[in-house]
Amino acid sequence: MEAYFDHDADSDETHPITDRERRELERQRWEHDHVAQRHASAIKVLREQQARQLQQRAQAQEEEVRLLAPKQAKELADLESSFKSMEAKLEELGKERKRRLVARWDLAVEIWKRRRVAAGQMSLPYPIQGIEWPLQQEVKTGAIMADKETSENLERAEMQNTTLRFDACSEGVSMSL
Numbered sequence: 001m002e003a004y005f006d007h008d009a010d011s012d013e014t015h016p017i018t019d020r021e022r023r024e025l026e027r028q029r030w031e032h033d034h035v036a037q038r039h040a041s042a043i044k045v046l047r048e049q050q051a052r053q054l055q056q057r058a059q060a061q062e063e064e065v066r067l068l069a070p071k072q073a074k075e076l077a078d079l080e081s082s083f084k085s086m087e088a089k090l091e092e093l094g095k096e097r098k099r100r101l102v103a104r105w106d107l108a109v110e111i112w113k114r115r116r117v118a119a120g121q122m123s124l125p126y127p128i129q130g131i132e133w134p135l136q137q138e139v140k141t142g143a144i145m146a147d148k149e150t151s152e153n154l155e156r157a158e159m160q161n162t163t164l165r166f167d168a169c170s171e172g173v174s175m176s177l
Contacts, residue, residue: 116122 113124117124
């Protein structure tokens with residue numbers, strides 16, 4: 001538009017300039033000079049909107065957390081009670097398996113003893129001990145300690161150059177001397 005106002009003196013053309021065109025030129029100059037301020041104002045407004053939205057989201061999340069906290073606590077309590085009941089069932093299963101294993105071992109030892117005595121291969125002046133279960137602390141550390149009587153029985157068997165081997169499995173009991 002300024003080029004329209006700046007006409008050459010060499011040129012024969014004359015441009016009639018109206019008041020309306022001058023006002024338009026002033027408005028464009030003013031917009032050009034204040035465009036940075038308008039942009040800064042627009043950015044400020046957008047940032048304020050963004051800050052309000054973030055604050056609203058934060059409040060909504062806090063409210064959601066406040067509402068969901070009791071539900072989470074209830075779910076955790078349910079899980080804990082469920083795990084405790086599972087643990088009790090597993091302990092009961094372990095006790096039952098231990099009882100059955102001890103009974104199977106005692107039966108295998110008794111069968112072995114009677115077969116050996118009946119065959120006349122040996123006489124047992126002392127009773128053979130069953131399985132000695134380790135204490136909880138010993139199981140945790142992996143150390144299984146035999147009691148004094150069991151140790152003595154093993155030493156006597158070693159002195160006689162006799163190897164005792166018991167294999168108790170689900171298919172049956174095999175014993176070798």
